[in-house]
Each structure stands twice: as C-alpha cells, then as structure tokens.
Amino acid sequence: MRIAVFGAGYVGLVTGACFADLGHDVVVRDVAEGKIDALRDGRVPIHEPGLEELLERNGERLRFTASVEEALEDVDVVFVAVGTPPTPSGDADLTAVWTVVDELPDVDRRVVLAMKSTVPVGTGRTVRHRLDERGLENVGYVSNPEFTAEGTAIRDFLHPDRIVIGAFDSRDADVVEQLHAGIDAPVVRADVASAEMIKLAANAALVTRISFINEIANVCEATGADVLRVAEGIGLDRRIGPSFLRAGIGYGGSCFPKDSLALKQLAANSGYNFQLLNAVIEVNELQKRRVIGKLERRLETLRGKKIALLGLAFKPGTDDMREAPSLVLAGRLLAEGAEVSAWDPVADGSGRLDGKVEIAPSALDALDGADAAVVVTEWAEIRDLDWAAAGERMRRRFVVDGRNALDAEALRELGFEYEGIGRTSS
Ligand code: UGA
Numbered sequence: 494m495r496i497a498v499f500g501a502g503y504v505g506l507v508t509g510a511c512f513a514d515l516g517h518d519v520v521v522r523d524v525a526e527g528k529i530d531a532l533r534d535g536r537v538p539i540h541e542p543g544l545e546e547l548l549e550r551n552g553e554r555l556r557f558t559a560s561v562e563e564a565l566e567d568v569d570v571v572f573v574a575v576g577t578p579p580t581p582s583g584d585a586d587l588t589a590v591w592t593v594v595d596e597l598p599d600v601d602r603r604v605v606l607a608m609k610s611t612v613p614v615g616t617g618r619t620v621r622h623r624l625d626e627r628g629l630e631n632v633g634y635v636s637n638p639e640f641t642a643e644g645t646a647i648r649d650f651l652h653p654d655r656i657v658i659g660a661f662d663s664r665d666a667d668v669v670e671q672l673h674a675g676i677d678a679p680v681v682r683a684d685v686a687s688a689e690m691i692k693l694a695a696n697a698a699l700v701t702r703i704s705f706i707n708e709i710a711n712v713c714e715a716t717g718a719d720v721l722r723v724a725e726g727i728g729l730d731r732r733i734g735p736s737f738l739r740a741g742i743g744y745g746g747s748c749f750p751k752d753s754l755a756l757k758q759l760a761a762n763s764g765y766n767f768q769l770l771n772a773v774i775e776v777n778e779l780q781k782r783r784v785i786g787k788l789e790r791r792l793e794t795l796r797g798k799k800i801a802l803l804g805l806a807f808k809p810g811t812d813d814m815r816e817a818p819s820l821v822l823a824g825r826l827l828a829e830g831a832e833v834s835a836w837d838p839v840a841d842g843s844g845r846l847d848g849k850v851e852i853a854p855s856a857l858d859a860l861d862g863a864d865a866a867v868v869v870t871e872w873a874e875i876r877d878l879d880w881a882a883a884g885e886r887m888r889r890r891f892v893v894d895g896r897n898a899l900d901a902e903a904l905r906e907l908g909f910e911y912e913g914i915g916r917t918s919s
Contacts (some may be wrong), residue, residue, distance in 0.1 A: 495562040496520070498572045499593045501528050501557065502745070503539055503646065504575035504609055504639055507596045510544060511650040511819045513551035520556045522564035532557040540812040540839055543647045552752055561596050570672060571597070572637075574609040579751050584760040585613055594620055597632060603872045605633040605665045610754055611692055612636075613759045617685035621661060633665030638692035642745065645811025646714025658682045659688020661861065693759070696752040697770055703744050704736040710740035711783070720915025721897060728819040740915045742895035743780035745807035745816040750777075781821045785829065787893050787912050788865055790852045796830035799888070801863040803856055803878075804870025805837035812839045818895070823850050836858040855885050865891040871898035881907055 494517050498509040501523035507522040523529055528538055537545045546557060558564055565571065575589035597606065606624075608617065610852055616914055617636050624632050636659035641649035656678050660666035666682055673680070683691065684755040710720040715742055720740045728735030746751070753774055760767040785795070792798050807817035814820065819835070819842070826833045834851040835842055836859035843852050853859035854877060860883050868875055876898045884890045892899065897913045904911045 494518070494569040494668075495567050496570050496572065496672070497522060497568045497779060498574055499523075499564070500576070500589070500610070501525070501532060501538075502574065502576060503541065503643060504641070505572070505800065506532075506539065506544060507541065507549070507571055507641055507646040507650055508574055508609055508639070508679040509555060510547040510551060511647060512672065513554040514547055514651070515673075516554070517672065518554050519551075520564045520568075522561065524559065529557045531557045541646055542810060545640075546812075547647060548718060552846055553629075560778060563612075565598065568604060569608055570605045570648040570668060572607045572609050574725035577610050577612055577755075579750075579754055584762070585611070585751075585755045587612060587616065590616070590620075593625075594623055597624075597628075597629060599629060600631050601631060603631050603664070605635055606883055607635045607637045607669055609637060609639050610688075611696075611748070611755070612639065612689060612729050613755060614686050614693065617659065617661075617689060621685075621858070621870050626841045633660070633662055633668075634685065635660045635665045635669050636688035637669055638688060640692075640695060643813055644808065645834070651676060655679045655680045655681050655682065657688050657691050657733060659683045659685040661685060691753055693756045696749055696754050697773075699737050699775050700744055700753050700777070701747050701769065703739075703741075704773040704780070706738045706740045707914070708765065710779075713915040714917075717917055720916075723915075740897065741780075741871075742784055742818045742822070742914065743777045745818050747815040750774075750816040781818045783914075784822060784867055784893055784895055785825050788826075789829075791912075792890060793911060794830075795826060797832070798864040799832040799834065799862055800826050801853075801859040801866045801887075802833060802835040802850075803837075803859065803866055803868050803875045804872050805835055805842040806840040806870050807861055807871075809870055809872045812841065814840050814845055817869075819831045820845060822869060824868065834861075834863065837870065838872050857882060860886045863887045864889045865893060868892065868894045868896055868898055871896035880909070884908060899914060 496512050496517050496519045498505045498521045509519045511568045513667050529662045573593050577585040580586045621634050656674050658666045658669050713720045724738040727733050728738050756768050757770045805819040821832050834853050836853045836856045856878050884907050892911050894913045
C-alpha cells in the first residue's frame with residue numbers, strides 16, 4: 494500500500510521506517526525543510542538504535558518531502574504523527590493535528606486518516622465532524638495508537654504486545670489491519686473513543702506502577718526494608734508481574750508526564766476528579782526532589798558543594814532530555830547554591846542547562862573534586878565506570894544512586910558512602 498506519514502519526529506520516523514520494512518511504499522512529510530533535507534542526505538535527526546539502518550535498508554521504498562501534494566499523491570493511508578505538546582493548562586495542543594486535517598484535499602477514492610499522535614478521547618469524533626463539514630466523506634478515520642518506547646521503538650513496533658485499531662467504519666479498520674500483515678500480535682478492534690482511551694490508560698497504568706513502587710521504596714527507607722527484594726517478591730506474583738517496578742528518582746520523557754497530565758485534564762474537563770492520577774503525578778514530582786534531602790543529610794549544606802550528575806537523558810538509550818529528572822535536579826541544586834557538573838554519554842545538555850552547569854567531557858572529569866555523585870540515568874557506561882578511579886578524583890566518596898544501578902557492596906568496599914532509593918543506607 495502507499496502510506497504518507499505526517500511528522501518526522503520519533504513516532505513518524507519509526508512508523509515510516511517499519512511500514513517500509515513491511516513492504517509498503519512510504520512518504521514521510523514534515524514542515525521542517527531542514528529536517529527533510531537531512532533525512533534525504535541519510536542523516537537521522539534523532540538517536541534511536543537501529544533506525545538509521547532500517548531507513549537505509551528500505552531506502553527504495555521511503556521518500557521524504559516537505560510538500561503536502563507530493564505526500565498525498567495516490568496515497569491509501571495517511572498517518573498523523575505530529576506533536577501534541579501540553580498547553581499551559583495541561584491540555585494537549587492539537588494545532589499540528591488540525592493543520593494536517595485541514596490540509597487534506599478532496600479525494601475521489603477512499604483514503605484512511607490514521608491517528609498515531611496521542612490525543613484526548615473525543616478527538617476522533619471532532620475530526621470526523623470536521624471532515625464531514627468539508628464534504629470529505631471519502632476520507633475514513635482510524636485511531637491506531639503507538640506503544641513504542643524510545644530506545645526499543647523498532648522492536649516494539651515490529652513485535653508489539655497488541656495492535657489497537659479504533660474505527661467508525663469497519664472497512665477502514667480492515668485497511669489498517671492489512672497494513673500490519675507480517676506482524677504477529679493480537680489485534681484489538683474498538684470504537685474510536687475506546688482506542689483513544691486505551692493509549693492514555695496504558696500510560697496511566699504504567700506511571701501508576703512507577704509511583705507505587707517509588708512510594709513503597711520511600712516506606713522501605715523509613716522501615717529498613719530493601720525495595721529491590723520487595724519488587725522481586727511481588728513481581729513474581731503472576732497477577733502483579735515484574736515490569737515497571739524499578740524504583741528510582743521518577744519518570745520523565747516526552748510521553749508519561751504529558752499523557753498523564755492530559756488524562757488528568759481530560760477527566761477534569763469532563764467533570765471528574767481523577768484522584769489516583771493526581772497523586773501519581775504529585776508523587777513523581779516529590780520523588781525527583783528527594784535526592785536533595787539525601788545529599789543535604791550528609792553534606793549538611795549544599796552551598797558551595799560540587800555535585801556531579803551522571804546521566805542527563807530521561808532514560809538510557811536515548812538523547813532525549815524532555816521532562817528528564819536531571820533538569821529538575823540541576824535546577825534545585827543550583828537554587829541551593831551548589832556547583833553542578835554533569836556528563837551523559839549521548840545527551841547534549843549544553844542547550845537545556847543554560848550554561849550554568851559544567852558539561853564535562855567524561856564521567857571522571859565531571860567527578861573531579863565533587864562532594865557527591867548522583868546517578869540520574871542508568872547508562873551501562875555509568876554502571877561500568879572505574880569507580881576506584883572515580884573515588885580518586887572526588888573530594889568525598891559519596892554516591893546517591895538514583896536508579897539503584899550500582900553494586901552497593903562493591904562501592905562500600907571502595908570506601909564510598911552509598912545511598913540508593915528504597916534501600917537501607919550506610
Ligand atoms: C513510554 C511507554 O513505555 C511506551 O509504551 C509508550 O508508547 C510511550 O511512553 C509513549 O507514550 O509514546 P518511553 O517514554 O519511551 O515510553 O519510556 P519508558 O521506557 O516507558 O520510561 C519512561 C520513564 O519511566 C523513564 O524516565 C524511566 O526511567 C521511568 N521508569 C520506567 C521507572 O522509573 N521505573 C520503571 O520501572 C520503568
């Protein structure tokens with residue numbers, strides 16, 4: 494089939510590359526001409542393992558353009574994969590979605606508009622209404638949310654747990670299901686509103702688990718239990734399961750914070766106070782800040798102390814710093830009068846940290862003269878660091894392991910004071 498993907502961000506590029514890999518003809522369209530030029534030259538603007546190879550391997554079936562007309566020529570399915578960032582009120586900003594809807598020309602054969610962007614429940618119905626108002630009855634509408642995580646997006650797309658298709662007309666759902674031929678996964682067919690809600694509810698369930706285990710971790714600290722053992726012990730219960738029970742300094746990224754806020758706002762706008770989700774979001778905010786308390790307890794004051802942040806990305810395997818706990822931590826530390834250095838193997842923090850944080854060329858350089866190290870992102874490079882050498886460079890051998898990534902015993906043997914999250918410290 495011929496597919497157009499509107500939006501050359503994470504979701505758009507992964508969607509385009511994977512459908513091309515499944516044998517379809519794909520045109521990716523973006524308004525940012527610089528991005529399109531780069532992609533045409535084989536330069537991929539984001540860090541996503543395997544994406545560059547996939548785009549290259551399927552070069553014959555993949556084109557990039559800034560032109561709407563070129564993208565829509567003879568197209569069967571148009572995927573919308575544009576950004577839906579939060580507005581100051583926490584609602585999703587759908588401006589880019591509406592631009593795509595309004596750009597669609599009248600067609601004399603059936604074309605399916607498939608929504609990949611995460612949108613509030615009810616968006617599909619409003620889009621349908623707008624298409625009908627414009628007389629575009631030939632344009633079908635399908636909600637086909639994505640469940641890919643950054644760093645594993647290609648595997649998640651090609652080997653998903655499920656494919657969700659919500660449609661007003663089953664013919665359109667059939668087309669989108671056929672597009673996925675070759676992918677072995679259960680297909681959930683639903684009405685459009687339910688498909689939209691599945692996406693928001695899935696992310697809400699995942700953040701709820703994270704805030705839950707983080708609160709258990711905080712109670713473990715207060716009572717002398719170890720959250721790693723607790724997570725193992727409850728995760729083996731088949732009804733609970735082991736994933737998303739890693740306690741830490743909170744979730745970040747381009748999806749969880751935005752989508753949880755959007756669902757909270759959607760509920761509130763509909764007259765419902767989603768109390769559990771409100772608490773989940775608040776717990777996450779407090780969790781990022783708990784590191785400050787851990788540092789202060791040992792260093793007494795942070796004024797004039799040097800704190801090294803190891804890792805800036807919101808998780809390993811990506812250069813993405815959107816809503817990363819590192820940003821909140823850096824801001825809080827600077828506000829307390831600390832000197833802050835940072836290192837990340839991939840993410841470039843220079844732009845986002847306003848020049849107030851020293852971005853070091855290596856982890857050891859970041860640790861030079863530091864009174865404490867904070868593991869913010871559990872990169873393998875940080876776990877496998879030569880911690881003996883690190884100790885030599887630091888003013889005080891003190892690590893707050895915000896991701897429980899390090900070997901606490903080994904560090905203590907090297908003379909470090911070690912504090913994890915939800916584990917008894919010494
Ligand atoms: C997330 C979901 O996992 C995807 O299924 C979804 O499609 C995507 O959002 C989206 O809505 O587009 P992503 O944001 O890439 O994907 O990252 P995750 O791997 O889910 O991690 C999110 C955050 O949660 C990270 O900051 C991570 O450190 C944190 N996390 C995750 C924990 O603190 N503990 C855990 O046990 C798991």
